[in-house]
Amino acid sequence: MTTFKAFVTEKVGEKEFKSSIQNKELSDLPEGEVLVKVAYSSLNYKDALSALGKPGVTKNYPHTPGIDASGVVVSSKSDNFKEGDEVIVTSYDLGMNTWGGFSEYIQVPSNWVVPMPKGVTLKSSMELGTAGLTAAMSVYKLIPHVSPEDGNILVTGSTGGVGSIAVTILNKLGYSVVAVTGKAEKADYLKKIGASHVITREEFLEGNQRPLLKPLYAGVIDTVGGEYLATGIKATNPLGVVTCCGNAASFDLPINVFPFILRGVSLIGIDSQNFPYAERVKVWNNIGASWMPETLDEITEEVNLEGLEDKVNAIFKGQISGRVVVKL
Known part of the structure; x- marks a missing residue:
């Protein structure tokens, strides 16, 4: 059975929350049509709110935040995706009340999944992220x-x-x-x-x-x-x-x-969470064709799961400029 790592936030007191890296199994994941091995995620303000237990984002704990993920399809019940496809998953309920991208695997509905456009990579898609x-x-x-x-x-x-x-x-x-x-x-x-x-x-x-x-x-x-x-x-x-x-x-x-x-x-x-799927795909294709920023590396820093908690606290305090990419 596949064991993997995930960043998990738990409620340990009335208003007290604690995050840790835990070992999980595929059977722990929620139901979904597409299983993705995550390569990269990214840190957003919503992720910090969820990871710190702030109201308005996540209702139930323990929880794995991460509203963004890019990776490779491991298995799919949808004809739109097959094993080995590189994909992007952002927004919808990912990382809010559904198991999120701060995990080496996610399992999600197929209509949350966008094919990786030409000109965009697993990493650059998360340097952009939501x-x-x-x-x-x-x-x-x-x-x-x-x-x-x-x-x-x-x-x-x-x-x-x-x-x-x-x-x-x-x-x-x-x-x-x-x-x-x-x-x-x-x-x-x-x-x-x-x-x-x-x-x-x-x-x-x-x-x-x-x-x-x-x-x-x-x-x-x-x-x-x-x-x-x-x-x-x-x-x-x-x-x-x-x-x-x-x-x-x-x-x-x-x-x-x-x-x-x-x-x-x-x-x-602009409602990025529920932006229509067809337009979402079009925007990603525009990014790949000609909109890709040439300064992504200059506005991005990379951390792993072990370095994530410090960045969660920093982004919540307004101490982050640009983007933080999480390498899984």
């Missing part, structure tokens, strides 16, 4: 409405996983990117990965209590929500487009209707 896919989804929804000639694109939360990759993809597609950050020391890093201009969050938020701000941006990719999203909307050009994918700053949106009814600004929500 963060990269979310960034690419945001770009995918933005670019039909906004061209590089229309003006600057604003990216908030630009040193985070989603923000960093959004900056690099937009730069590769010829857009001029203005990056907002609360980490002034990261300005050189942001310019290196493709930002044309870097502004501090204080500079960005100045005067944002006004109902409208000077129109400065043809489009916005917001990753943090709250007053950052509201400020971006108020500073968007007439007929500009704003995408929204995060709520790290706040889930409230302190905004009035003026940007929408006086400037015709459009707000598009």
Whole structure:
């Protein structure tokens, strides 16, 4: 019988949780149509919430987090996949209330599984992971409405996983990117990965209590929500487009209707968890064909399961820039 390692979080007290690396067997895995031997996973903010027992992500413990995984199919009950296929599994319920990617094996429904596109590898797919896919989804929804000639694109939360990759993809597609950050020391890093201009969050938020701000941006990719999203909307050009994918700053949106009814600004929500499968495959294929960031190695660090717990604590405290890949 196959024995493998998994990162498991257990509830050990009323509000106390502990994580450890445990030996598991294939029979421990949940039911699913596709069994995958995991090569890489990645660390996301949701994973940290799950691993630390924070409310809102995982209901039942013990649990193995990890909302991302790439690997090789071991067996499949679906005609869409066969043994030896390289695949990507991200989002849906993986790592939330279903056994996740911080494990050497996962077993999942076939409609969660995406064939590995040309131009993407097991590792690079997880250097991107849900963060990269979310960034690419945001770009995918933005670019039909906004061209590089229309003006600057604003990216908030630009040193985070989603923000960093959004900056690099937009730069590769010829857009001029203005990056907002609360980490002034990261300005050189942001310019290196493709930002044309870097502004501090204080500079960005100045005067944002006004109902409208000077129109400065043809489009916005917001990753943090709250007053950052509201400020971006108020500073968007007439007929500009704003995408929204995060709520790290706040889930409230302190905004009035003026940007929408006086400037015709459009707000598009990005739901990476339940993004339609056909469009998900298309976005991954776009990444493989021409959107693959050339600076992935510069925004990524790699750990194994043994080094994961330290990174979980660091990402929850906002101490991680870019991406963390977990090598299984």
